[in-house]
Amino acid sequence: MNIHEYQAKKLFADYNIPVPKGFSCSNAEEAKQIAQDLGGDTWMIKAQVHAGGRGKAGGVKRAASLDDVMAITQNLIGTNLVTHQTAANGQPINSVLVETTSTIKNELYLSLIIDRVTARITIIASRAGGMDIEEVAAKTPEKIFNQAIDPVVGIQAYQCRELAFALQLEGNQIKQLTTILFSLYRLFVHKDLSLVEINPLIITDSGNLLALDSKINIDDNALYKHKDLAALYDPTQEDEKEYKARQFDLNYIALDGDIACMVNGAGLAMATMDMIKTHGGEPANFLDVGGGTTAEKVTEAFKIILSDQKVKAILINIFGGIVKCDLIAEGVIHAIKQTATQLPVIVRLEGTNVEAGKTLLEQSGLSVITADNLNTAAKKVVEAAKGAL
Numbered sequence: 001m002n003i004h005e006y007q008a009k010k011l012f013a014d015y016n017i018p019v020p021k022g023f024s025c026s027n028a029e030e031a032k033q034i035a036q037d038l039g040g041d042t043w044m045i046k047a048q049v050h051a052g053g054r055g056k057a058g059g060v061k062r063a064a065s066l067d068d069v070m071a072i073t074q075n076l077i078g079t080n081l082v083t084h085q086t087a088a089n090g091q092p093i094n095s096v097l098v099e100t101t102s103t104i105k106n107e108l109y110l111s112l113i114i115d116r117v118t119a120r121i122t123i124i125a126s127r128a129g130g131m132d133i134e135e136v137a138a139k140t141p142e143k144i145f146n147q148a149i150d151p152v153v154g155i156q157a158y159q160c161r162e163l164a165f166a167l168q169l170e171g172n173q174i175k176q177l178t179t180i181l182f183s184l185y186r187l188f189v190h191k192d193l194s195l196v197e198i199n200p201l202i203i204t205d206s207g208n209l210l211a212l213d214s215k216i217n218i219d220d221n222a223l224y225k226h227k228d229l230a231a232l233y234d235p236t237q238e239d240e241k242e243y244k245a246r247q248f249d250l251n252y253i254a255l256d257g258d259i260a261c262m263v264n265g266a267g268l269a270m271a272t273m274d275m276i277k278t279h280g281g282e283p284a285n286f287l288d289v290g291g292g293t294t295a296e297k298v299t300e301a302f303k304i305i306l307s308d309q310k311v312k313a314i315l316i317n318i319f320g321g322i323v324k325c326d327l328i329a330e331g332v333i334h335a336i337k338q339t340a341t342q343l344p345v346i347v348r349l350e351g352t353n354v355e356a357g358k359t360l361l362e363q364s365g366l367s368v369i370t371a372d373n374l375n376t377a378a379k380k381v382v383e384a385a386k387g388a389l
Helices: 005-016 027-040 066-075 134-141 158-168 172-190 218-224 241-245 266-278 295-306 323-340 352-363 374-385
Strands: 023-026 044-045 060-063 098-099 103-114 120-126 144-148 193-204 209-211 215-218 251-254 259-263 283-289 313-320 345-351 368-371
Touching: 005 023, 005 098, 005 215, 023 027, 023 144, 027 044, 027 066, 027 098, 044 283, 060 066, 066 098, 103 172, 103 323, 120 134, 120 158, 120 172, 144 158, 144 209, 144 218, 158 172, 158 323, 172 209, 215 218, 241 251, 241 295, 259 266, 259 374, 266 283, 266 313, 266 374, 283 295, 295 313, 313 323, 323 345, 323 352, 345 374, 352 368, 368 374
Parallel strands: 259 283, 259 313, 313 345, 345 368
Antiparallel strands: 023 098, 044 060, 044 098, 103 120, 103 193, 120 144, 193 209, 193 215, 251 283
16 A cells, blocks of 8 residues: 655654655645745645656645745646656645755665565665666666665664665764664564655755655555554545455456456466467456455446446456355346446356356356357457457
8 A cells, every 4th residue: 555755754753764844735725824834935845646756747846935835736736647657647636745945965765675586675775866766777777775684683784884885975874874774674564564765865965864755655464453554545546446446355456458357366367367468468457356256246346347448348267166156157147237238248167166157147148258268268358359259
């Protein structure tokens, strides 16, 4: 789960990681009042969306007066911000962060991630922080430094010093970086995070380190332990279909293709999408209805995939185990009748009660196309999407 910058900075502050003073708001009057309370002559107004690249997209602006604060806020709130990390229609801006400005001497990059190869939390740092960090990583990887943390002993001071030397920090800055890294590691472990990123971590004109931006991803599987973090979830930043799927405990991810998939099991779902691509098609989604699905969940899943206007054909690939094939067939029949879809539907069933499931589909009176194996099903759905079936 992602959270907004202002929420991440609140967590940073709780763990004594230095951040600029600032507050979030949802209208121009509130923004003006915050700016007045913060004091100073200039302020940063930052659109709060779950996407990177906000600065280049016009979502981060400097205000030189209280009138500027109000005007910038009014122009941002209620619009969509399109960045290189968003879909074509962008992400809605429902709030902004009003912050004090900082004088930047240097921009650094700092993050903690879970490295799947080493199975360890790993620190990644670079002296080339800022808006083009992705380009730095791609073109000049020698500027990226990392340290893997042993889970038995935790982060060590010598690792922080090595990174500080690599970042060309001096004197008290080395101590500051060490403090920040120890705090980030505690935050990462305590809150079950999957990513924490500061870009940029700046060196101010006074020589101090300051987290000018913040990004936090939380492991969804750990949210049951962190009710405070779960409460930070913002459904407006999520694809509408993905949000609705979450309400029915369905694993759905929207993709760019035109062939909708409904499968039980993540591995089978991946194999199904691979087979669709093998036959020249493009999946419109990843949808795992799970091992304990019901007719109601099948119906809701059907509604969700039909809400995607790009979809031209539907492939249902179910391996009956815990959930029996005849139950799935009943759910499919109910879903097609309730939605009255005219799209071609290809169904491949295998496993427990498969013959009973196929019989129900054949006797339903619906124009459902059945297949005996995944290869045939994938071939048929691609042909159907192209209008060749």
